[in-house]
Amino acid sequence: MDARDKVLTMDTLNPCVREMEYAVRGPIVARATALENELKDGADKPFKKVVKANIGDCHATGQKPITFIRQVLALVTYPDVLMNSPDFPDDAKDRAKKILAACRGGSIGSYSESPGLLAIRTDICAYIENRDGHPSNPDDIIMSTGASDAIKTIMTLLLTGKGGSERAGIMIPVPQYPLYSAAIAEFNAYPIRYYLNEDNHWSLEVDELKRAIKEAKPNCQPRAICVINPGNPTGQVLTKENIESVIKFARDEKLFILADEVYQHNIWAKGSKFFSFKKVLMEMGEPYSSMELASFMSASKGFMGECGYRGGYAEVINLVPEVRAQLTKSISAKLCPPVSGQAVMDVIVNPPHPEEPSYEQFTKEKEHVLAQLKEKAKFVTELFNSIEGITCNEVQGAMYAFPRLHLPPKAVEAAKAAGKTPDSFYCFALLEEMGICTVPGSGFGEQPGTYHFRITILPQLDELKEVLGNFKDFHLRFLAKYK
Amino acid sequence: MDARDKVLTMDTLNPCVREMEYAVRGPIVARATALENELKDGADKPFKKVVKANIGDCHATGQKPITFIRQVLALVTYPDVLMNSPDFPDDAKDRAKKILAACRGGSIGSYSESPGLLAIRTDICAYIENRDGHPSNPDDIIMSTGASDAIKTIMTLLLTGKGGSERAGIMIPVPQYPLYSAAIAEFNAYPIRYYLNEDNHWSLEVDELKRAIKEAKPNCQPRAICVINPGNPTGQVLTKENIESVIKFARDEKLFILADEVYQHNIWAKGSKFFSFKKVLMEMGEPYSSMELASFMSASKGFMGECGYRGGYAEVINLVPEVRAQLTKSISAKLCPPVSGQAVMDVIVNPPHPEEPSYEQFTKEKEHVLAQLKEKAKFVTELFNSIEGITCNEVQGAMYAFPRLHLPPKAVEAAKAAGKTPDSFYCFALLEEMGICTVPGSGFGEQPGTYHFRITILPQLDELKEVLGNFKDFHLRFLAKYK
Numbered sequence: 001m002d003a004r005d006k007v008l009t010m011d012t013l014n015p016c017v018r019e020m021e022y023a024v025r026g027p028i029v030a031r032a033t034a035l036e037n038e039l040k041d042g043a044d045k046p047f048k049k050v051v052k053a054n055i056g057d058c059h060a061t062g063q064k065p066i067t068f069i070r071q072v073l074a075l076v077t078y079p080d081v082l083m084n085s086p087d088f089p090d091d092a093k094d095r096a097k098k099i100l101a102a103c104r105g106g107s108i109g110s111y112s113e114s115p116g117l118l119a120i121r122t123d124i125c126a127y128i129e130n131r132d133g134h135p136s137n138p139d140d141i142i143m144s145t146g147a148s149d150a151i152k153t154i155m156t157l158l159l160t161g162k163g164g165s166e167r168a169g170i171m172i173p174v175p176q177y178p179l180y181s182a183a184i185a186e187f188n189a190y191p192i193r194y195y196l197n198e199d200n201h202w203s204l205e206v207d208e209l210k211r212a213i214k215e216a217k218p219n220c221q222p223r224a225i226c227v228i229n230p231g232n233p234t235g236q237v238l239t240k241e242n243i244e245s246v247i248k249f250a251r252d253e254k255l256f257i258l259a260d261e262v263y264q265h266n267i268w269a270k271g272s273k274f275f276s277f278k279k280v281l282m283e284m285g286e287p288y289s290s291m292e293l294a295s296f297m298s299a300s301k302g303f304m305g306e307c308g309y310r311g312g313y314a315e316v317i318n319l320v321p322e323v324r325a326q327l328t329k330s331i332s333a334k335l336c337p338p339v340s341g342q343a344v345m346d347v348i349v350n351p352p353h354p355e356e357p358s359y360e361q362f363t364k365e366k367e368h369v370l371a372q373l374k375e376k377a378k379f380v381t382e383l384f385n386s387i388e389g390i391t392c393n394e395v396q397g398a399m400y401a402f403p404r405l406h407l408p409p410k411a412v413e414a415a416k417a418a419g420k421t422p423d424s425f426y427c428f429a430l431l432e433e434m435g436i437c438t439v440p441g442s443g444f445g446e447q448p449g450t451y452h453f454r455i456t457i458l459p460q461l462d463e464l465k466e467v468l469g470n471f472k473d474f475h476l477r478f479l480a481k482y483k
Numbered sequence: 484m485d486a487r488d489k490v491l492t493m494d495t496l497n498p499c500v501r502e503m504e505y506a507v508r509g510p511i512v513a514r515a516t517a518l519e520n521e522l523k524d525g526a527d528k529p530f531k532k533v534v535k536a537n538i539g540d541c542h543a544t545g546q547k548p549i550t551f552i553r554q555v556l557a558l559v560t561y562p563d564v565l566m567n568s569p570d571f572p573d574d575a576k577d578r579a580k581k582i583l584a585a586c587r588g589g590s591i592g593s594y595s596e597s598p599g600l601l602a603i604r605t606d607i608c609a610y611i612e613n614r615d616g617h618p619s620n621p622d623d624i625i626m627s628t629g630a631s632d633a634i635k636t637i638m639t640l641l642l643t644g645k646g647g648s649e650r651a652g653i654m655i656p657v658p659q660y661p662l663y664s665a666a667i668a669e670f671n672a673y674p675i676r677y678y679l680n681e682d683n684h685w686s687l688e689v690d691e692l693k694r695a696i697k698e699a700k701p702n703c704q705p706r707a708i709c710v711i712n713p714g715n716p717t718g719q720v721l722t723k724e725n726i727e728s729v730i731k732f733a734r735d736e737k738l739f740i741l742a743d744e745v746y747q748h749n750i751w752a753k754g755s756k757f758f759s760f761k762k763v764l765m766e767m768g769e770p771y772s773s774m775e776l777a778s779f780m781s782a783s784k785g786f787m788g789e790c791g792y793r794g795g796y797a798e799v800i801n802l803v804p805e806v807r808a809q810l811t812k813s814i815s816a817k818l819c820p821p822v823s824g825q826a827v828m829d830v831i832v833n834p835p836h837p838e839e840p841s842y843e844q845f846t847k848e849k850e851h852v853l854a855q856l857k858e859k860a861k862f863v864t865e866l867f868n869s870i871e872g873i874t875c876n877e878v879q880g881a882m883y884a885f886p887r888l889h890l891p892p893k894a895v896e897a898a899k900a901a902g903k904t905p906d907s908f909y910c911f912a913l914l915e916e917m918g919i920c921t922v923p924g925s926g927f928g929e930q931p932g933t934y935h936f937r938i939t940i941l942p943q944l945d946e947l948k949e950v951l952g953n954f955k956d957f958h959l960r961f962l963a964k965y966k
Contacts, residue, residue: 060587063588
């Protein structure tokens with residue numbers, strides 16, 4: 001059959017799909033996987049192992065699952081036998097019974113309600129109330145297949161169904177987590193890019209928001225502003241005052257707030273504290289406390305790192321009732337998010353209590369993971385800042401460093417000659433010479449003429465120290481080569 | 484805050500979301516849930532229990548999970564302890580080890596590749612090869628969050644990114660599973676509706692396909708044809724010859740084939756046999772064997788009914804390489820489908836072998852579920868056909884009966900006065916008087932002037948017999964009331 005007879009060619013493929021990019025799983029990751037296979041086949045490389053520091057995939061880099069999470073999950077999976085097993089503590093059994101009692105037919109193999117099991121949404125609300133000091137309503141919670149799914153669901157509501165200058169405009173930070181630009185491309189919406197200020201710890205400044213929206217207005221209908229806090233890939237933690245200023249801006253411009261708060265457990269810097277947009281908005285009082293806001297949370301980050309279960313939720317507040325009903329309807333055709341992922345989320349938001357048998361071990365495991373991450377955040381910040389030609393803002397939160405590369409003009413030219421962006425050129429060299437897989441800053445967006453890369457702080461501390469031990473040599477070699 | 488200050492109102496909400504409908508979880512289900520709560524609160528009703536026969540939710544209606552599936556899942560969840568437990572057979576342990584070896588960091592808590600773990604996709608291919616007698620390539624498999632997710636992913640490729648008469652046209656059967664109409668509405672595509680012939684066992688006739696596409700061409704760019712086999716809600720099983728005729732039609736009209744084959748294990752009628760579109764297309768030879776086809780499969784139906792795990796996959800063949808790369812890219816931003824659901828799918832496609840310790844029990848459990856379903860399919864077909872004013876095609880496959888109601892004109896008028904479609908009016912009466920929750924045929928589409936409802940055959944046989952025991956009385960009362 002001739003290719004011309006195909007329904008789908010690059011010419012007929014949905015042009016929005018063609019435009020999508022998702023750098024975290026882009027060409028450099030494919031090359032890293034190829035290198036892994038070459039090593040397996042005995043190839044001689046200047047490194048023994050490829051370290052995939054491109055993605056926030058906690059267990060992949062050796063982080064151990066939290067025992068209590070897995071105990072509860074095993075119990076809800078195979079209760080007939082395991083409920084009688086001495087290998088499980090009573091609080092894990094009680095929790096499993098509670099979850100199974102909420103499932104139709106007593107099985108996690110049945111569909112839940114489309115927004116998730118009510119019993120788990122109720123636990124999520126208790127977590128949010130405890131975190132913020134403000135009430136939360138289970139009807140405002142929609143659970144999801146990872147946070148990404150919830151983000152796309154809410155974005156879908158905001159689309160205009162129109163093209164050209166009537167497209168929905170969604171404000172996103174630059175640098176940003178590329179799910180946002182990918183979803184905006186897929187939905188044929190318009191990205192309104194606001195730059196974070198690298199010179200001031202990647203701060204989010206209202207003057208820049210004003211510039212961005214003003215320039216975008218001829219091209220779209222601005223509908224929403226997305227804020228990632230703690231930042232990905234940039235690692236900043238917003239202050240309460242900064243969040244207030246964003247909320248005021250959103251109110252002035254009539255924007256729906258999308259608060260990506262999946263790293264809310266990952267706060268490292270002295271003096272940094274996590275404030276949810278919900279809490280700040282509630283405490284600002286009317287009219288701000290009636291503004292529409294969706295806050296996203298994930299089972300994949302924090303101390304648990306249960307990426308594979310694809311658990312997540314959004315708290316979506318202040319929708320008019322008719323729109324809330326439409327949101328519920330819009331998720332019903334997806335049936336429901338994975339019930340096992342919902343169960344993981346239940347343990348995350350409602351961990352063992354101090355009087356329960358698993359409390360001590362759970363707390364120890366959680367604190368260990370967080371303490372390690374904190375140490376790694378400090379280590380990478382200091383390391384990168386100790387090297388000529390690199391500057392790196394403090395990793396205040398989240399799981400990534402986003403160092404800036406001050407590259408000589410000859411390196412930029414060499415990259416151009418190789419058909420790559422300068423940071424991509426650098427990251428490929430880092431992969432080929434050191435076996436470290438990172439993501440070029442251009443995949444997240446950056447100020448023109450600046451170059452970065454994103455590296456996760458997830459590899460185990462000794463591995464991270466070993467792998468980055470020779471980083472300085474690599475970098476100085478690279479600089480010398482293009483001096 | 485005034486509602487006029489809200490970003491989202493019914494006027495500004497994405498109009499495509501407003502248009503979506505998904506009847507399987509529509510208003511009648513909300514009423515059923517309300518009735519359940521009234522019963523809990525001690526309300527006096529003509530029934531003791533609400534039977535939710537609206538949705539193919541196997542475990543919810545008492546079907547037991549397959550033991551081997553749950554053993555493997557428990558083992559991959561909590562291997563440190565359970566691998567040493569005497570409660571698990573060796574073949575379950577071996578399988579769990581194989582799956583964990585495929586997971587990064589040896590944990591199902593890490594992300595898999597976006598199309599799913601290669602080891603599991605390889606098992607899927609072996610299943611398909613064994614089923615069809617034709618090779619299958621792991622690169623052609625994309626695993627998904629239930630089949631629905633994969634269906635939407637493939638549909639997304641087929642969109643034109645344009646509006647009006649340049650929209651993508653997707654042929655769907657009427658009656659159809661409403662995921663299709665909901666996704667088409669969400670994507671602003673154009674549904675090209677072809678009617679199944681109720682007078683001939685819901686057959687799929689090429690003349691009708693030709694009529695439908697001819698009438699639709701001024702309104703859209705036809706891109707794909709969706710076929711559900713075995714049928715949902717209609718329960719027909721297509722013959723090989725019928726499938727050949729659809730493939731020829733798709734070739735003539737240059738359509739991508741979307742084959743919804745999630746009920747491939749659910750074949751009941753004597754003389755009915757499942758033929759996959761892939762097998763038929765391959766055996767037709769060129770040019771047909773090079774046509775683009777996506778076949779969808781789910782962990783939620785068949786004999787396993789593991790709806791809550793949200794496992795599914797598509798085999799997508801004959802894409803041009805550039806388009807296949809775009810498909811891979813397009814799913815990368817979703818990261819991956821739930822790994823626990825992938826593990827469930829692995830057991831489904833690669834069950835215990837005859838020489839393994841779990842073979843006997845697995846086979847016994849599987850055969851029991853299928854035998855029960857077969858008996859129920861026969862029971863409901865016979866029951867409905869024994870009642871005046873109802874006709875029902877044989878439930879040849881899948882999990883639903885879709886009986887036709889021959890309603891007197893006064894019932895149609897009464898429905899109109901109540902602001903309901905006649906079948907919705909009937910289904911609400913059935914719910915209020917008998918406690919049986921079904922879905923009105925209008926939610927799936929039907930020939931104008933005909934009325935149906937969909938009822939699952941999933942409730943346990945004794946319950947089904949008890950619940951439907953008085954169905955005849957209800958129906959005759961209803962007829963008498965509107966005579």
